[in-house]
Amino acid sequence: MSTVSLQHIFKIYDGNVTAVSDFNLEIADKEFIVLVGPSGCGKSTTLRMVAGLEEISKGELRIDDRLVNDVEPKDRDIAMVFQSYALYPHMTVRENMEFPLKLRKMDKAEIERRVNQAAEILDITQYLDRKPKALSGGQRQRVAIGRAIVREPKVLLMDEPLSNLDAKLRNQMRAEIIKLRQRINTTFIYVTHDQTEAMTLGDRIVIMKDGFVQQIGTPQQVFDTPVNLFVAGFIGTPQMNFFNGKLEKTGAGYQIQCMGATIPVTDEMAQKLASKGQGNADVIVGVRPEHITVQTEGGNAIQCTVEVSELMGSEFYLHATVGEGEKQQNVVMRIQTTELPAEFRAGVPYGTKMGFTFRNQLIHLFDPTTEKSLLAD
Numbered sequence: 001m002s003t004v005s006l007q008h009i010f011k012i013y014d015g016n017v018t019a020v021s022d023f024n025l026e027i028a029d030k031e032f033i034v035l036v037g038p039s040g041c042g043k044s045t046t047l048r049m050v051a052g053l054e055e056i057s058k059g060e061l062r063i064d065d066r067l068v069n070d071v072e073p074k075d076r077d078i079a080m081v082f083q084s085y086a087l088y089p090h091m092t093v094r095e096n097m098e099f100p101l102k103l104r105k106m107d108k109a110e111i112e113r114r115v116n117q118a119a120e121i122l123d124i125t126q127y128l129d130r131k132p133k134a135l136s137g138g139q140r141q142r143v144a145i146g147r148a149i150v151r152e153p154k155v156l157l158m159d160e161p162l163s164n165l166d167a168k169l170r171n172q173m174r175a176e177i178i179k180l181r182q183r184i185n186t187t188f189i190y191v192t193h194d195q196t197e198a199m200t201l202g203d204r205i206v207i208m209k210d211g212f213v214q215q216i217g218t219p220q221q222v223f224d225t226p227v228n229l230f231v232a233g234f235i236g237t238p239q240m241n242f243f244n245g246k247l248e249k250t251g252a253g254y255q256i257q258c259m260g261a262t263i264p265v266t267d268e269m270a271q272k273l274a275s276k277g278q279g280n281a282d283v284i285v286g287v288r289p290e291h292i293t294v295q296t297e298g299g300n301a302i303q304c305t306v307e308v309s310e311l312m313g314s315e316f317y318l319h320a321t322v323g324e325g326e327k328q329q330n331v332v333m334r335i336q337t338t339e340l341p342a343e344f345r346a347g348v349p350y351g352t353k354m355g356f357t358f359r360n361q362l363i364h365l366f367d368p369t370t371e372k373s374l375l376a377d
């Protein structure tokens with residue numbers, strides 16, 4: 001069992017500066033948790049408190065039901081992989097991986113078995129006699145992970161381990177971490193600012209901002225049902241478009257007036273709004289770029305002017321403007337090439353006028369004042 005429990009955790013620095021506020025999370029055995037958010041949101045500080053590298057100001061941290069607030073890092077049965085690799089340059093790869101086991105005065109045969117097993121899992125057996133300077137960034141990161149897993153820790157902590165790698169290596173190492181997770185029995189807590197890593201690696205994602213937890217859920221939950229404006233804009237590439245609109249009650253249902261178009265609200269959404277007693281109100285309408293449909297002929301569409309078109313192969317990213325003057329807003333559309341008229345499949349010229357509509361079952365509604373979702377349960 002390798003459960004981790006964080007209950008009402010605070011980190012308060014001198015001068016009453018609060019880096020982490022009332023952090024609560026129950027992590028199950030062998031679960032992969034990702035802490036994600038912009039720089040300065042408190043994710044690395046939270047990880048360092050779990051590691052014992054930062055003192056907990058308030059709250060309780062338990063690993064396997066054992067209170068570890070005042071337990072030394074070396075006695076918590078955790079291992080940590082740092083962003084900077086932190087390998088010893090004068091030691092070979094084998095010596096780097098053996099080092100934490102030698103400190104524990106482990107049997108030589110057992111040390112050799114664990115190092116060889118970790119090297120095989122991470123495909124670094126051929127590099128065991130090299131020094132770190134003779135390795136690429138991806139190989140060094142694998143060695144750093146190997147040095148952590150030879151200890152067979154209850155909890156493996158990873159602090160932005162891929163951020164020093166180029167895009168291709170990051171993709172490769174992401175796949176390596178997914179494979180590693182399937183081969184070793186441990187609980188993972190992983191910190192990143194990259195939402196792609198969060199969405200592909202995590203069983204659950206913890207989204208943070210300014211020291212507060214914004215939402216905890218599976219990758220699909222936070223993508224489909226963001227609880228507030230920040231989460232909606234943070235998760236998804238390109239980010240969600242936001243429009244000012246008016247929600248109007250129409251007998252048993254609702255409709256939205258948005259940028260000159262009338263958008264009917266689905267029955268399911270109408271039931272949620274009615275159950276909360278929602279009346280006519282100003283709203284922020286959130287629409288993901290991939291949920292926009294281009295409409296070339298008339299109809300109830302929002303009119304826009306294309307400013308930039310980016311061909312991504314099978315799809316276009318269209319950057320356009322909607323409205324005029326102070327009410328002008330930018331919109332990004334992610335459109336399949338085959339959905340565009342034939343004359344636009346090589347590119348949409350600057351200044352092209354076109355209309356677009358939303359898939360109304362996939363829109364999000366937010367309160368402009370509280371920024372909370374009007375559709376969240």
